[in-house]
Amino acid sequence: MLGPGVVWYVGISAFLFGIGALGVLIRRNPLIVLLSLEIMLNGANLALIAFSRAAGNGAGQIFALAVMAVAASEVCVGLGLVVALHRRRLALDVDELSELRG
Amino acid sequence: MTTGAWLCLFAPLAGTVLITLGGTRIPRAAAGWISTASVFVAFGGAVWSFFGLRAHGSQHGVVSTAWTWLEAGTFKAGLSVLVDPLSTMMMLIVSGVGGLIVLYSIGYMDGDDEERRYFAYMSLFVFSMLLLVEGGNLLILLAGWGLVGLSSYLLIGFWHEKPSAVAAAKKAFIMNAFGDATMALAFFVLIFHSRSLEFATSFATAGHLSSTAVNLVALGLLGGAAAKSAQIPLHTWLPDAMEGPTPVSALIHAATMVTAGVYLIARTHPIFEQARTVELVAAGMGALTLLVAGLVALVQTDIKRVIAYSTMSQIGYMFLGAGVGAYANGMFHLMTHAFFKALLFMAAGLIIHALAGEQDIRKMGGIGAKMPWTRWMFLVASLALVGIFPFAGFFSKDAIIAATLNIGWYGYVFFVVGLIGAFLTGLYTFRLYFIVFPGKPSAFVEEHHHDHHGLEGPWTMLVPVGVLTVLSAIGGWLQFGPYWHPLTNWLEPAARTLGVAEPTTTQEWVTSVLALALGLAGIGVAYAIYGVGRIAVPKLPAVQRALEHKLYFDEAYDAIFYKPAVALATQLYRVVEEPFVLAAGPDFGEATLDAAGVVRKLQTGMLRTYVFFLGTGMAIVAVVFLVVR
Numbered sequence: 001m002l003g004p005g006v007v008w009y010v011g012i013s014a015f016l017f018g019i020g021a022l023g024v025l026i027r028r029n030p031l032i033v034l035l036s037l038e039i040m041l042n043g044a045n046l047a048l049i050a051f052s053r054a055a056g057n058g059a060g061q062i063f064a065l066a067v068m069a070v071a072a073s074e075v076c077v078g079l080g081l082v083v084a085l086h087r088r089r090l091a092l093d094v095d096e097l098s099e100l101r102g
Numbered sequence: 103m104t105t106g107a108w109l110c111l112f113a114p115l116a117g118t119v120l121i122t123l124g125g126t127r128i129p130r131a132a133a134g135w136i137s138t139a140s141v142f143v144a145f146g147g148a149v150w151s152f153f154g155l156r157a158h159g160s161q162h163g164v165v166s167t168a169w170t171w172l173e174a175g176t177f178k179a180g181l182s183v184l185v186d187p188l189s190t191m192m193m194l195i196v197s198g199v200g201g202l203i204v205l206y207s208i209g210y211m212d213g214d215d216e217e218r219r220y221f222a223y224m225s226l227f228v229f230s231m232l233l234l235v236e237g238g239n240l241l242i243l244l245a246g247w248g249l250v251g252l253s254s255y256l257l258i259g260f261w262h263e264k265p266s267a268v269a270a271a272k273k274a275f276i277m278n279a280f281g282d283a284t285m286a287l288a289f290f291v292l293i294f295h296s297r298s299l300e301f302a303t304s305f306a307t308a309g310h311l312s313s314t315a316v317n318l319v320a321l322g323l324l325g326g327a328a329a330k331s332a333q334i335p336l337h338t339w340l341p342d343a344m345e346g347p348t349p350v351s352a353l354i355h356a357a358t359m360v361t362a363g364v365y366l367i368a369r370t371h372p373i374f375e376q377a378r379t380v381e382l383v384a385a386g387m388g389a390l391t392l393l394v395a396g397l398v399a400l401v402q403t404d405i406k407r408v409i410a411y412s413t414m415s416q417i418g419y420m421f422l423g424a425g426v427g428a429y430a431n432g433m434f435h436l437m438t439h440a441f442f443k444a445l446l447f448m449a450a451g452l453i454i455h456a457l458a459g460e461q462d463i464r465k466m467g468g469i470g471a472k473m474p475w476t477r478w479m480f481l482v483a484s485l486a487l488v489g490i491f492p493f494a495g496f497f498s499k500d501a502i503i504a505a506t507l508n509i510g511w512y513g514y515v516f517f518v519v520g521l522i523g524a525f526l527t528g529l530y531t532f533r534l535y536f537i538v539f540p541g542k543p544s545a546f547v548e549e550h551h552h553d554h555h556g557l558e559g560p561w562t563m564l565v566p567v568g569v570l571t572v573l574s575a576i577g578g579w580l581q582f583g584p585y586w587h588p589l590t591n592w593l594e595p596a597a598r599t600l601g602v603a604e605p606t607t608t609q610e611w612v613t614s615v616l617a618l619a620l621g622l623a624g625i626g627v628a629y630a631i632y633g634v635g636r637i638a639v640p641k642l643p644a645v646q647r648a649l650e651h652k653l654y655f656d657e658a659y660d661a662i663f664y665k666p667a668v669a670l671a672t673q674l675y676r677v678v679e680e681p682f683v684l685a686a687g688p689d690f691g692e693a694t695l696d697a698a699g700v701v702r703k704l705q706t707g708m709l710r711t712y713v714f715f716l717g718t719g720m721a722i723v724a725v726v727f728l729v730v731r
Contacts (some may be wrong), residue, residue, distance in 0.1 A: 024713055033709070098707025 009050030017044030103154025104166035110147030117225035131712025138220035148193035182238030188596035192235035204567035209560035231358035251278035269477035288322025305372035320377035331363025350449035356444035385425025396526030427600030428505035438494035470539030494578035504613035530625020547671025
């Protein structure tokens with residue numbers, strides 16, 4: 001097999017996932033939170049494809065495709081929410097949106 | 103041939119659906135005509151399958167399955183219809199007489215507030231009954247059986263603003279549900295042993311069941327038959343069912359419903375023959391019912407109730423016939439009874455219609471002068487009911503009584519009871535006739551009678567009554583015990599009459615002469631008492647009171663089932679409901695609120711807290727997985 005070994009791919013994937021997780025945890029703008037979520041998903045996808053290639057088994061790639069489909073729909077809903085928030089002139093800050101507090 | 107049967111089955115259902123979907127978009131009158139047309143189309147289908155079956159050669163019947171209706175493991179039941187001599191005969195009766203009754207309803211129900219609902223129910227009723235008689239396996243038969251119970255409930259309680267009608271409807275439904283339950287239990291036993299409810303398999307299985315099992319099955323079937331056919335001890339719903347409109351009574355009593363029990367015995371006779379004791383119990387039940395109902399009919403004062411008890415009594419004859427093994431005779435009486443009983447109800451309906459809803463015979467005196475045609479038609483029906491030559495009942499009733507002669511000592515008991523029944527039939531029928539028709543119109547009649555544009559009713563009511571008068575007069579000639587019996591031959595492949603239930607020609611003659619003489623004697627006594635008043639009504643206060651209370655069956659059921667149930671419920675309320683449920687309720691609520699107060703703190707509303715919990719959870723899961731490996 002040509003190219004770098006699977007460890008490199010998994011490393012980058014973990015790096016991407018970490019960046020994403022950090023973004024979700026510390027950023028307050030819902031748009032950026034969504035973006036960070038996407039990065040996390042893509043990190044996971046990269047790991048799936050890397051392992052799939054290493055194991056010579058196509059199942060991982062299929063999983064990755066499914067994740068992409070889910071991510072696309074999730075972005076639709078998420079962006080829709082953000083637009084709706086903006087239309088109602090609400091602050092675009094996830095800490096302000098705490099209606100569900102018990 | 104099977105196409106005809108399917109058409110016959112689904113035409114009335116289509117009528118119901120059309121009227122229901124049409125709702126207020128169709129005029130009221132149209133609902134009646136749709137319903138009538140649907141039932142007559144069904145009659146066409148029945149005629150089609152009748153001639154189809156004749157031409158087919160094989161008289162053993164053809165099963166046509168539309169699809170597998172129910173499947174569970176190895177058990178399978180299809181939505182299928184069976185076309186055989188027995189089912190075609192029932193199809194013809196149900197749709198033919200039923201069609202006439204629905205046509206009659208158009209005139210009778212004219213101007214009622216909810217005509218559309220009425221006619222939708224009528225079609226549904228006919229459909230249910232057709233499903234019952236055409237069903238190609240016992241499961242479909244049971245489905246029809248239950249649907250008949252449902253539609254009778256809907257129709258008996260049709261005038262839902264009358265509390266008595268609602269009570270009567272509930273009573274009928276509960277009694278019938280009891281019968282449905284015993285039938286279902288019988289079917290469970292059959293399924294347990296043969297994994298099938300097909301007629302042929304079930305009957306074959308019945309042959310090598312243990313006697314306990316086969317007796318249980320037969321008893322269950324008998325319970326269903328007795329409930330549907332209003333035989334003692336499950337008969338109390340039938341007189342109360344008179345709360346429904348008169349054509350409904352005609353439909354329940356003549357064409358559908360109460361005849362279902364007789365059909366069931368004839369249909370499942372191989373099972374009953376394996377359990378001969380139970381079959382004879384059915385015969386005994388019929389004998390008892392025909393006697394008791396005949397006696398109770400003597401003291402009733404409501405015109406429809408007299409006829410209702412007469413129905414019970416006549417169904418008793420059919421049970422007697424089917425129970426001793428003379429299935430064809432039972433079915434023959436079922437057919438002639440359908441003619442003259444429908445006629446009696448419809449003629450009574452004409453009177454009730456003309457008197458603006460009055461049903462008390464003591465007020466009707468002398469109505470014959472106002473309604474001569476009704477009088478003659480009622481007379482024909484009465485003579486047919488009593489079994490006077492040459493009207494229909496003569497041929498069918500005597501055949502049943504004669505069939506009891508050769509089966510053993512109890513046969514003679516049945517024979518005597520049957521003859522007493524013939525006398526009682528003459529007495530109560532002509533008591534009714536002589537009280538209601540002859541003489542000068544009473545003051546009540548003079549005041550309330552109104553004709554219909556110079557006729558005795560609208561033509562939609564008169565035509566069916568006329569047709570049934572002809573059928574009641576000549577319908578019996580189809581079969582004449584000693585000389586010709588096409589009906590017995592026709593039914594033989596489906597329900598062969600047992601050898602012991604075939605009387606000799608001499609026995610037939612003797613029975614006929616005796617029954618005719620006793621029937622005439624009954625008429626004579628009725629004439630002497632009620633016609634000319636030569637004999638006073640015998641004064642037997644105790645007996646009379648007992649009969650007026652219908653021999654205390656209702657009171658007994660009240661004391662045995664209703665009162666203990668109410669007492670038990672009251673006690674349960676006092677001992678269980680009050681101290682536990684009612685007292686503990688608020689405590690449960692508060693405890694739930696307190697517990698929730700602790701947990702709700704977790705819901706901070708902060709996205710980051712949630713993500714943190716998510717991450718922590720995942721980390722814990724990951725650690726656990728690693729450790730466990």
